[in-house]
Amino acid sequence: MKIYEPGSKALSKDEYERRIELLRPKIVNAHFKMRKGNSPVIVVISGVEGAGKGEVIHALNEWLDPRGTETHSFWLPTEDERRRPHYWRFNQAMPGRGRVGILFGSWYTDPIIQRVEGLKHKDFHAQLQSICNFEEMLALDGAVFLKLWFHISKKVMKERMDDIDRHPELHWHMLPVRKKMLATYEKYHEISSEALNETDGALAEWHFVDSSCDRFRNLTAANLILQALETAGKSAKPHVPKAKHLATSIPNVVSRLGSVNLNKKIPDNEYDELLPKYQSRLTRLAWRMFKRRKSLLAVFEGWDAAGKGGAIRRVTQSLDPRLYQVVGFSAPNDEEKAHHYLWRFWRTLPVSGQTTIFDRSHYGRVLVERVEGYARVDEWARAYDEINEFEKHIAQGGYAIAKFWLQISQEEQLKRFKERERVSFKQYKITPEDWRNRDKWPRYEEAVEEMLLRTDTDVAPWTVVPATDKRTARITVLKTLCRTLEDFLDRE
Amino acid sequence: MKIYEPGSKALSKDEYERRIELLRPKIVNAHFKMRKGNSPVIVVISGVEGAGKGEVIHALNEWLDPRGTETHSFWLPTEDERRRPHYWRFNQAMPGRGRVGILFGSWYTDPIIQRVEGLKHKDFHAQLQSICNFEEMLALDGAVFLKLWFHISKKVMKERMDDIDRHPELHWHMLPVRKKMLATYEKYHEISSEALNETDGALAEWHFVDSSCDRFRNLTAANLILQALETAGKSAKPHVPKAKHLATSIPNVVSRLGSVNLNKKIPDNEYDELLPKYQSRLTRLAWRMFKRRKSLLAVFEGWDAAGKGGAIRRVTQSLDPRLYQVVGFSAPNDEEKAHHYLWRFWRTLPVSGQTTIFDRSHYGRVLVERVEGYARVDEWARAYDEINEFEKHIAQGGYAIAKFWLQISQEEQLKRFKERERVSFKQYKITPEDWRNRDKWPRYEEAVEEMLLRTDTDVAPWTVVPATDKRTARITVLKTLCRTLEDFLDRE
Numbered sequence: 001m002k003i004y005e006p007g008s009k010a011l012s013k014d015e016y017e018r019r020i021e022l023l024r025p026k027i028v029n030a031h032f033k034m035r036k037g038n039s040p041v042i043v044v045i046s047g048v049e050g051a052g053k054g055e056v057i058h059a060l061n062e063w064l065d066p067r068g069t070e071t072h073s074f075w076l077p078t079e080d081e082r083r084r085p086h087y088w089r090f091n092q093a094m095p096g097r098g099r100v101g102i103l104f105g106s107w108y109t110d111p112i113i114q115r116v117e118g119l120k121h122k123d124f125h126a127q128l129q130s131i132c133n134f135e136e137m138l139a140l141d142g143a144v145f146l147k148l149w150f151h152i153s154k155k156v157m158k159e160r161m162d163d164i165d166r167h168p169e170l171h172w173h174m175l176p177v178r179k180k181m182l183a184t185y186e187k188y189h190e191i192s193s194e195a196l197n198e199t200d201g202a203l204a205e206w207h208f209v210d211s212s213c214d215r216f217r218n219l220t221a222a223n224l225i226l227q228a229l230e231t232a233g234k235s236a237k238p239h240v241p242k243a244k245h246l247a248t249s250i251p252n253v254v255s256r257l258g259s260v261n262l263n264k265k266i267p268d269n270e271y272d273e274l275l276p277k278y279q280s281r282l283t284r285l286a287w288r289m290f291k292r293r294k295s296l297l298a299v300f301e302g303w304d305a306a307g308k309g310g311a312i313r314r315v316t317q318s319l320d321p322r323l324y325q326v327v328g329f330s331a332p333n334d335e336e337k338a339h340h341y342l343w344r345f346w347r348t349l350p351v352s353g354q355t356t357i358f359d360r361s362h363y364g365r366v367l368v369e370r371v372e373g374y375a376r377v378d379e380w381a382r383a384y385d386e387i388n389e390f391e392k393h394i395a396q397g398g399y400a401i402a403k404f405w406l407q408i409s410q411e412e413q414l415k416r417f418k419e420r421e422r423v424s425f426k427q428y429k430i431t432p433e434d435w436r437n438r439d440k441w442p443r444y445e446e447a448v449e450e451m452l453l454r455t456d457t458d459v460a461p462w463t464v465v466p467a468t469d470k471r472t473a474r475i476t477v478l479k480t481l482c483r484t485l486e487d488f489l490d491r492e
Numbered sequence: 493m494k495i496y497e498p499g500s501k502a503l504s505k506d507e508y509e510r511r512i513e514l515l516r517p518k519i520v521n522a523h524f525k526m527r528k529g530n531s532p533v534i535v536v537i538s539g540v541e542g543a544g545k546g547e548v549i550h551a552l553n554e555w556l557d558p559r560g561t562e563t564h565s566f567w568l569p570t571e572d573e574r575r576r577p578h579y580w581r582f583n584q585a586m587p588g589r590g591r592v593g594i595l596f597g598s599w600y601t602d603p604i605i606q607r608v609e610g611l612k613h614k615d616f617h618a619q620l621q622s623i624c625n626f627e628e629m630l631a632l633d634g635a636v637f638l639k640l641w642f643h644i645s646k647k648v649m650k651e652r653m654d655d656i657d658r659h660p661e662l663h664w665h666m667l668p669v670r671k672k673m674l675a676t677y678e679k680y681h682e683i684s685s686e687a688l689n690e691t692d693g694a695l696a697e698w699h700f701v702d703s704s705c706d707r708f709r710n711l712t713a714a715n716l717i718l719q720a721l722e723t724a725g726k727s728a729k730p731h732v733p734k735a736k737h738l739a740t741s742i743p744n745v746v747s748r749l750g751s752v753n754l755n756k757k758i759p760d761n762e763y764d765e766l767l768p769k770y771q772s773r774l775t776r777l778a779w780r781m782f783k784r785r786k787s788l789l790a791v792f793e794g795w796d797a798a799g800k801g802g803a804i805r806r807v808t809q810s811l812d813p814r815l816y817q818v819v820g821f822s823a824p825n826d827e828e829k830a831h832h833y834l835w836r837f838w839r840t841l842p843v844s845g846q847t848t849i850f851d852r853s854h855y856g857r858v859l860v861e862r863v864e865g866y867a868r869v870d871e872w873a874r875a876y877d878e879i880n881e882f883e884k885h886i887a888q889g890g891y892a893i894a895k896f897w898l899q900i901s902q903e904e905q906l907k908r909f910k911e912r913e914r915v916s917f918k919q920y921k922i923t924p925e926d927w928r929n930r931d932k933w934p935r936y937e938e939a940v941e942e943m944l945l946r947t948d949t950d951v952a953p954w955t956v957v958p959a960t961d962k963r964t965a966r967i968t969v970l971k972t973l974c975r976t977l978e979d980f981l982d983r984e
Contacts (some may be wrong), residue, residue, distance in 0.1 A: 020508050057813045066804075070817075105815065170776075172809075320664050334826050
């Protein structure tokens with residue numbers, strides 16, 4: 001953490017303006033340069049009530065090129081934001097590469113206020129840990145953080161609040177509840193100090209700015225934004241200590257793929273009985289989830305031609321079309337590429353009460369992107385933790401999560417590819433790429449095993465589905481979904 | 493309107509399956525082909541309760557390639573959707589070019605239900621007119637509409653509802669309120685017939701499908717989706733009758749640009765008095781708007797170097813950063829390009845209570861796109877009506893709208909360009925393109941005059957701001973905004 005305090009001699013208006021005028025062309029040039037780079041700059045504006053956070057935002061907007069800057073205020077969440085995982089709105093607001101995002105209020109606001117109001121220390125600490133993970137994830141992806149904490153003493157706060165009371169017409173903000181602010185000053189100070197200390201790191205450092213003098217405060221902000229823009233302009237991804245972020249080799253465990261009985265086959269009469277049974281169970285469960293405003297995320301991954309589409313359709317057939325969406329993922333578009341790879345998956349999460357089905361998913365990062373080399377080793381290696389964290393956020397947002405890997409043998413895949421080439425309306429399903437992917441089977445297999453090992457969590461467990469017999473696969477999926485929802489509804 | 497009725501002979505299961513199997517490869521191929529084209533296919537699924545709309549959606553999702561298909565259900569709007577203009581959620585859901593969007597429920601649902609419940613005929617008619625405009629706008633942009641109305645008789649409806657009552661476990665939907673549905677059957681039928689007739693047109697034709705036989709219903713849907721995909725695959729933009737869509741020459745009116753007194757100059761002492769006066773008035777008005785959950789859209793257009801940025805900053809300085817967003821528009825990204833040009837402007841509208849400032853705007857269509865030839869003549873010529881319709885929707889959504897054109901002379905612009913080249917932190921503001929645009933001054937002038945003439949409406953009036961003296965411009969903008977909000981709050 002860096003601390004900035006005004007000198008004993010007050011900064012004169014002339015001197016302030018002279019120094020700002022010197023900085024402005026530099027800021028403009030640095031901003032121009034970083035726009036072509038790979039890094040977004042994320043400016044977190046926080047601090048004590050009355051320290052002038054809004055004034056700093058106005059100043060930043062004056063200095064920066066508006067075409068590359070966006071300001072997001074996190075105030076009271078809207079109803080639809082409340083009906084999504086807590087971090088959803090923060091993810092939505094993240095600036096793309098080459099852009100500056102100024103955040104007024106942030107992921108720090110709620111934990112600190114809740115702790116002031118009595119949140120347990122353990123839960124407060126867990127929230128700070130989530131913040132560290134979130135910031136680290138973005139920083140490792142290239143984001144440059146500028147976290148600013150504007151501080152004033154209780155005495156200065158009181159003076160400023162008195163001034164607002166006397167001249168409300170000179171201020172753009174709502175009158176804060178003065179008594180309450182002053183009464184909780186010490187507690188707030190103590191708790192935010194703890195938050196700052198715990199979330200201060202090399203990848204996202206805090207800057208603690210004494211804001212008793214407005215000019216010093218603004219000048220400090222100007223200097224710091226210049227530094228941040230220059231860092232982003234260099235677009236060097238931060239140095240990642242290999243030992244920490246490279247996945248170690250997989251422990252010598254029993255293979256999950258190998259332990260599946262691929263010969264499993266449901267007799268026809270049993271299927272005809274089980275399919276409607278599970279489908280109607282799922283229908284009713286989906287309505288119960290809807291009524292309790294709870295959601296389901298079902299992730300489908302598997303070998304090409306393993307039967308994902310057919311399994312998904314047996315699920316959706318039992319759902320009211322108003323209650324679900326199927327999201328298919330292929331290559332990201334340019335807006336999606338400009339963000340962290342998880343951004344586009346966050347984006348799709350609907351308000352509570354819905355079922356979302358991912359036809360392929362964020363696991364692409366540790367499957368196709370790993371095997372084809374679209375992601376660097378350190379990138380996919382740290383993705384396991386990032387994905388677990390993503391799913392934890394979703395689970396905390398009131399979701400049940402089920403993840404399916406549809407498993408077939410390489411021989412079975414070959415049979416199906418050939419079959420597809422014969423059946424005219426299935427031809428579109430098979431491309432030269434599918435054939436190429438087949439050659440990399442062992443490397444995909446390795447990636448799948450590691451994925452199953454590292455991302456099989458309590459809140460988001462994997463089910464490996466034997467899929468040689470499509471009917472077995474479908475019943476397994478339906479049964480698992482029913483049990484997942486029943487357990488979830490019992491537990492919640 | 494085309495009407496489809498089953499023959500006297502029932503369609504056997506075998507015959508149905510045989511014909512579907514013949515259609516499926518054709519659908520798949522047509523879908524594959526249209527994905528590379530310029531047209532989205534918009535499938536509107538509507539009709540009588542119990543006619544099997546959901547079943548058709550399940551079937552369509554089985555036949556189409558999931559990677560190019562999205563299904564949107566418009567059911568109860570969420571809180572955040574209610575806090576935006578009514579058409580916002582429809583716009584958000586529009587498929588991009590080369591994609592199929594299946595809409596369960598649509599812009600037809602509310603007008604028909606409201607009319608059944610007593611909406612005045614005049615207002616019903618106005619809503620149908622809005623629908624025609626909306627669909628025409630998209631169709632002229634290349635969208636292929638497939639509007640399906642699934643019909644059953646009251647007798648069949650009663651039978652089906654009885655069946656649901658007897659075997660609720662066989663159905664995925666919620667039980668409709670049977671009594672109510674049957675009691676309003678005739679009225680609903682009459683009103684929807686009126687809606688269908690009024691919104692039936694060459695660009696978005698209705699298909700009225702007798703759905704007493706499920707197999708006939710599905711087979712008809714399969715044939716029609718194939719037709720729609722094939723039409724989209726040809727990607728020919730619909731023939732636009734020139735007489736209707738080409739703007740006629742501008743009537744010989746007094747020039748609005750010419751009638752502005754560019755020599756207007758506010759004395760320094762007056763400015764120093766007026767600026768804080770209007771700013772604090774605006775502060776209070778913005779909070780009043782927020783408290784009443786009303787919104788402001790302020791659009792800024794003007795010559796390069798006319799002082800838009802400075803004027804915008806004088807506005808935002810008086811606003812709490814939590815109450816506004818400034819959206820700057822430059823070239824659209826690929827997702828934006830895949831949609832109608834207004835889509836990206838719809839997108840930015842926040843929930844009610846906020847101020848949105850457009851720094852450049854949807855008027856680019858009739859300014860830069862017109863002059864530079866990025867839009868064809870018929871495209872920009874019909875944009876005036878489209879823009880007026882867009883702003884009408886916004887106004888109806890509880891917005892006050894103010895639009896500013898900042899006017900300077902060509903000589904003044906030259907002076908400012910040279911000044912910008914001298915001042916180091918303003919250099920980024922001037923590019924070779926700016927110089928090139930200057931050469932097209934008379935053609936831009938013509939475009940501006942036509943824009944001011946054709947889009948100056950009661951709900952969204954233009955203010956031409958004399959901007960030679962920047963202070964005059966700023967005060968004019970602030971004063972206009974204050975009056976706009978005062979009038980709006982008085983009126984609402």
